[in-house]
Amino acid sequence: MTNYAFIAAMVTSNDNKTALAELFQQALLKAFPAIADEASPFLIAVEKPKNPEHGHFAVNSALQLARKLAKKPREIAEALVAALPPSDLLAGTPEIAGPGFINVRLSRDAETRIVKIVSQLGADFGMSAVGNHEKVMIEFVSANPTGPLHVGHGRGAAIGDTLARLLSAQGYQVSREFYYNDAGAQINNLAASVAARLKEKAGLDAPFPEDGYRGHYIVEIAERYSLEHPNDTRGENLDEVRKFAVAALRHEQDLDLKAFDVRFDNYFLESSIYTDGLVEKTVNQLMANGHTFEEGGALWLRTTPFGDDKDRVMRKSDGTFTYFLPDVAYHVTKWQRGFTRAITELGADHHGSLMRVKAGLQAMEMGVPLGYPDYVLHQMITVMRGGEEVKISKRAGSYVTLRDLIDEVGRDATRYFFIMRKSDSQLTFDIDLAKSHSEDNPVYYVQYAHARICRVLEQWGGDVATLTRADISPLTSVYESELMRTLADFPETLSLAARELAPHLVANYLGDLAAKLHTYYNAERFLLDDEALKHARLALIVAVRQVIRNGLAVLGVSAPEKM
Numbered sequence: 046m047t048n049y050a051f052i053a054a055m056v057t058s059n060d061n062k063t064a065l066a067e068l069f070q071q072a073l074l075k076a077f078p079a080i081a082d083e084a085s086p087f088l089i090a091v092e093k094p095k096n097p098e099h100g101h102f103a104v105n106s107a108l109q110l111a112r113k114l115a116k117k118p119r120e121i122a123e124a125l126v127a128a129l130p131p132s133d134l135l136a137g138t139p140e141i142a143g144p145g146f147i148n149v150r151l152s153r154d155a156e157t158r159i160v161k162i163v164s165q166l167g168a169d170f171g172m173s174a175v176g177n178h179e180k181v182m183i184e185f186v187s188a189n190p191t192g193p194l195h196v197g198h199g200r201g202a203a204i205g206d207t208l209a210r211l212l213s214a215q216g217y218q219v220s221r222e223f224y225y226n227d228a229g230a231q232i233n234n235l236a237a238s239v240a241a242r243l244k245e246k247a248g249l250d251a252p253f254p255e256d257g258y259r260g261h262y263i264v265e266i267a268e269r270y271s272l273e274h275p276n277d278t279r280g281e282n283l284d285e286v287r288k289f290a291v292a293a294l295r296h297e298q299d300l301d302l303k304a305f306d307v308r309f310d311n312y313f314l315e316s317s318i319y320t321d322g323l324v325e326k327t328v329n330q331l332m333a334n335g336h337t338f339e340e341g342g343a344l345w346l347r348t349t350p351f352g353d354d355k356d357r358v359m360r361k362s363d364g365t366f367t368y369f370l371p372d373v374a375y376h377v378t379k380w381q382r383g384f385t386r387a388i389t390e391l392g393a394d395h396h397g398s399l400m401r402v403k404a405g406l407q408a409m410e411m412g413v414p415l416g417y418p419d420y421v422l423h424q425m426i427t428v429m430r431g432g433e434e435v436k437i438s439k440r441a442g443s444y445v446t447l448r449d450l451i452d453e454v455g456r457d458a459t460r461y462f463f464i465m466r467k468s469d470s471q472l473t474f475d476i477d478l479a480k481s482h483s484e485d486n487p488v489y490y491v492q493y494a495h496a497r498i499c500r501v502l503e504q505w506g507g508d509v510a511t512l513t514r515a516d517i518s519p520l521t522s523v524y525e526s527e528l529m530r531t532l533a534d535f536p537e538t539l540s541l542a543a544r545e546l547a548p549h550l551v552a553n554y555l556g557d558l559a560a561k562l563h564t565y566y567n568a569e570r571f572l573l574d575d576e577a578l579k580h581a582r583l584a585l586i587v588a589v590r591q592v593i594r595n596g597l598a599v600l601g602v603s604a605p606e607k608m
Contacts, residue, residue, distance in 0.1 A: 061101070061102075061134065061151060061155055061156075061158070061159070061533060062091050062102065062533075062537070064132075064134055065091050065102055065104075065134060065149060066089040066091045068129060068130065068132055068134060068135075069089045069091070069104055069106065069125060069129070069147075070089050071128075071129075071130055072125045072126075072128040072129045072130070073089065073106070073110075073125060073128075075128040075130075076121075076124040076125055076127070076128040077110075077114060077121075077124070080110075080113070080114070089104065089106050090104065090105050090106050090109060091103075091104055092104075092105065093534070094148060097530070099142070099148045100139075100140070100148040100149050100150040101149060101150055101151045101156070101530065102148075102149045102151075103146055103147065103148050103149070104125075104139075104146070104147040104149060105145070105146055105147075106121075106125070106147075107119070107121035107122035107125060107145035107146075107147065108144065108145050108146070111145070117145070118144050118145025119141060119144060119145045121145060122141045122145040122146070122147050123141060125147065126138060126139050126141060126147060133152055133154055133155065134151060134152060134155045135149065135150070135151070135152060135155075136150040136151055136152040136153070136155075137150065153518065153521075154518075156526065156529055156530075157517040157518065157520055157529060159529050159532045159533045159588070160517050160520075160529065160532070160584055160585055160588045161513075161517065163532060163588035163591050163592060164512070164513045164584070164587070164588060164591075165513075167591060168591070168594070168595060168598075170535065170536070170591065170592065170595060171214065171535045171536045171538075171539045171592070171595050171596075172214045172215070172216075172539075173214070173215045173216055173536065173539070173540060174215075174216040175215050175216055175540070176212065176215045176216030176217030176218070177216060178216065178217070178218045179217050179218065179385055179386060180217075180218050180220070180383050180384050180385055180386070181212055181217045181218065181219050181220070181384060181385075181386045181387070181388065182220050182222055182379050182382075182384035182386070182387045182388070182418075183205055183208055183209045183212070183219060183220070183221055183222070183387075183388045183389075183390065184205075184221075184222045184223070184224055184379075184387070184388070184389045184390065185201050185202060185204065185205025185206070185208075185221070185223075185389075185390035186198055186201050186202050186205065186223055186298075186302070186307075186390075187223055187224040187225070187226070187391075188226075188298060189226045189231050189232075190225060190226070190227060190232075190235075190291045190294040190295045190298065191231050191232065191234070191235045191258060191294065192258055192260060192262060192294065192441060193260075193262060193294075193297060193298070193301065193438075193440065193441050193446045193447070193448060194298050194301045194302070194446060194447040194448070195441065195444040195445060195446055195447065196426045196428060196444070196445050196446070196447055196449075196450060196474065197392055197423070197425065197426060198447060199305065199426075199447035199450065199459065199463060200423050200426055200463040200468075200472065201390050201391070201392065201423055202302060202305055202307045202447070202463075203305075203307075203459075203460045203463035203464050203601070204390055204421060204423055204463065204464065204468050204548060205221070205307075205390040205421075206221070206306075206307045206601055207464055207548040207551070207599065207600055207601060208388060208390065208421065208543075208546060208548060209221050210598070210599045210600075210601065211539065211542055211543045211548060211551070211599055212543055214539055214543070214599060215539065215540065215543045217386075220310045220311065220384070221308065221309045221310045221311070222309060222310065222311045222312070222313055223309045223311070223312045223313070224313050224315065224375065225295065225312055225313065225314050225315060226315045227291055227314050227315055227316050228315045228316040228319065229315070230256075232287060232291065233287070234254055234256050234257055234258065235258060235287070235290050235291070235294075236283050236286045236287035236290055237254040237257060237283070238253070238254055238257035238258045238259075238263050239263055239266050239267050239270065239280060239286050239289075239290045240280030240281075240283055240286050241253045241254060241257060241280075242263050242264050242266075242267035242280075243267045243270065243271060243277075243278060243279055243280030243286070244279055244280060246267060246268070246271065246278070247278055247279045249279065259442055259443070260438075260440060260441040260442035260443065261439070261440050261441075261442060262294075262297075262440055262441060266289070266290050266293050266294075267280070269289075269293065270286060270289050270290075273289070274289070301446075301447050301448050301451075304448070304451055304456065305447065305451060305456060305459070305460065306456060306460070306601050307601075313375070313378075315371065315375075318371050318374050318375060319371075323374040323375075323377070323378065324366060324370060324371055324374050326374070327370065327373055327374040327377060327405075327409070328344070328359065328360065328366075328370070330409055330410075331346060331359070331405070331408055331409065332344075334408060334409070334410050336350075336408040337359065338356075341362060342362035343358045343359075343360060343361050343362045344358070344359045344360040345357065345358055345359060346358075346359045346370075346401075346404075346405060346408060347408070348400070348401050348404035348405065348408070351403070351404035351407040351408060352400060352403070352404060353400045353401050353404045354400070357369065357401050357404075368398070369398050369401045369402055369405065370405070372398065372402045372405075373402055373405035373406060373409070376402060376406055376417075376418060377406065377409060377411070379418070380406075380411060380413050380417070385414075386417075386418075386419070387417060387418035387419065388418060388419045388420075388421060388546065389418050389419070389420050389421070390420075390421045390422075390423070391420060391421075391422055391423075392422065392423060392425075393422045393423060393424050393425070393469065395422070396422060399420050402418075403415075403416065403417065403418075419546065421468055421546050422468065422469055423468040423469065424468070424469055424470055424471045424472065425471055425472075426463075426471075426472045426473075426474055427471070427472070427473045427474065428445045428450070428474045428476065429473055429474065429475045429476065429477075430475075430476040430477060431477065435476070447459075450474070450476075453476060453480070454476060454479040454480050457488055457492070457602045457603055458479040458480070458486075458488050458489075459479070460600060460601050460602055461487065461488035461491075461552065461600060461602050462474050462479055462487075462488070464548050464549055464551075464552050464600055465487055465488075465549055465552040465553075465556075466549055467547065467549050468547075468548075468549065482608075484563075487552070487556055488602065489608075490556065490559050490560075490563075491555045491556060491558075491559040491593065491597065492597070492602075492603075492604065492605055492608060493559075493563075493608055494558070494559035494562045494563060494589075494593060495590055495593045495594065495597075495604045495605065495606070496605055496606060496607055496608040497562070497563070497566055498562070498586045498587070498589060498590040498593075499590070499606040499607065500607070501566075501571050501572070501583070501586060502583065502586075502587070502590075504572060505571070505572055505583060507583075509587055511580075512580060512583055512584040512587055513584070515580040515581055515583070515584040516577060516580070516581060517581050517584060517585070518581070519575075519577050519578045519581040520581050520582065520585060522568075522569065524561070524564060524565040524568055524569060525565070525582075525585060527561050527565075528558075528561050528562065528565060528585060528589060529585070531554075531557060531558050531561055532558075532588055532589065532592055534554065535554065535558075535592050535595070535596065538550055538551060538554040539551065539599065548599075548600070551596055551599055551600060552600060554596065555593060555596045555597065555600075558589065558592065558593065558596075559593070562586070562589050562593075565586075569582065571583060571586065590604075
């Protein structure tokens with residue numbers, strides 16, 4: 046007989062939700078023992094009801110099992126409720142609503158248990174081992190080393206880094222990679238731009254490249270080059286100029302990312318794909334697999350059999366490769382390096398090339414799974430100050446740099462603002478709001494909730510460790526129930542954010558938790574004469590503080606104790 050454990054993916058690490066699913070599974074096997082002979086597993090779906098007044102959880106398995114059991118959903122629901130084993134998890138008999146929804150209310154002990162769980166797990170609360178150490182590559186930023194990082198790169202950095210933190214918290218073995226586009230026309234334009242400024246500095250009449258980079262940073266690089274290369278102050282050694290400019294901008298980008306608290310485990314050079322012959326190897330493999338054809342003097346890849354809307358030129362008639370082919374070769378290396386899952390974070394302007402890269406990987410016939418890699422795209426950012434759009438940087442000239450924002454509003458506000466909206470939605474970054482100390486500033490609002498709790502604990506002056514032994518039963522107000530429910534949602538929030546690659550869900554959760562804490566703070570007193578109630582309330586807000594810390598850590602944002 047098959048052992049029908051409920052499907053773990055449907056249940057989070059939330060203790061009460063898991064226990065409830067197990068309870069209903071026992072009821073299902075008791076009420077309908079014949080289902081154990083089925084060849085495929087059933088599932089117990091435990092959800093939060095849209096209306097909190099309907100209870101803590103809703104079980105809709107009766108509707109899902111109606112066809113399998115050939116019974117009416119309400120009849121199934123009644124049988125499930127009747128078969129439930131005794132449990133201190135439940136507050137009375139679950140209610141059956143509508144066609145067969147089962148609304149469940151937790152007992153007081155079950156509801157308050159979350160405070161103890163948070164206390165016991167501390168920084169590990171919300172973490173999971175579901176990833177089972179699967180190797181995951183997250184590639185993000187991957188900016189051309191042709192100028193300072195702009196705010197778009199910054200949004201990609203915040204999203205990619207938070208995804209890495211999220212997946213690590215779910216038990217995956219995560220590697221962060223930066224793909225340096227250190228080859229091609231843009232790098233040649235960079236070298237030509239610096240060389241032109243060198244000639245200009247030497248008093249020569251030299252035309253500036255039409256597609257050159259005109260930011261003041263080019264002048265700075267030219268000045269540094271002339272100091273370190275006194276024998277080439279006119280920039281005549283273009284190869285040396287190119288190497289120097291790329292190294293200088295790579296170093297500057299590294300400093301910006303360090304200031305943003307973003308690190309990488311590996312830097313992959315685009316040039317290595319050519320020097321190591323990976324492009325030619327990829328072409329040869331695709332030809333050997335029979336997925337190419339020649340037309341008009343060009344070599345094409347048949348990508349339509351793999352879901353693309355049309356076939357693609359792989360090698361142009363002049364012998365040069367189109368830009369998607371090196372991307373295929375690069376992603377082949379990810380698979381060969383043992384990354385069974387790959388996630389690439391890019392600007393939305395790259396959308397057009399995604400399908401052809403996936404198609405190319407399938408055409409390689411290497412066993413790469415369908416859909417590899419996952420893509421997370423971010424939309425544009427509009428930076429506002431004083432109600433007007435900020436379009437340029439004094440240094441970069443044509444755009445707002447990441448450093449501009451970090452220097453003006455700080456790392457925490459910059460990271461939080463980049464994360465707080467869904468990545469594929471456009472983002473307006475209001476500098477004035479990010480700098481304000483008001484409840485309208487989302488990052489300040491969350492951090493202030495943490496600082497408020499620290500202040501209460503400081504005023505109390507007791508040993509926080511003793512609160513782990515506090516009796517939580519005196520917590521009976523609606524504010525306390527709301528807080529405890531929200532605390533219990535944290536593991537599921539992290540799990541969902543990781544599954545959907547949606548870090549904004551964590552920011553949304555923290556905003557909701559902070560709002561409930563501020564409401565509680567304004568409605569109730571904590572330093573009471575009633576010792577039992579005082580310790581219970583202090584234990585609750587300590588748990589809230591811990592969850593705020595855990596959530597902010599996932600976002601790479603600090604949790605200040607004073608503000």
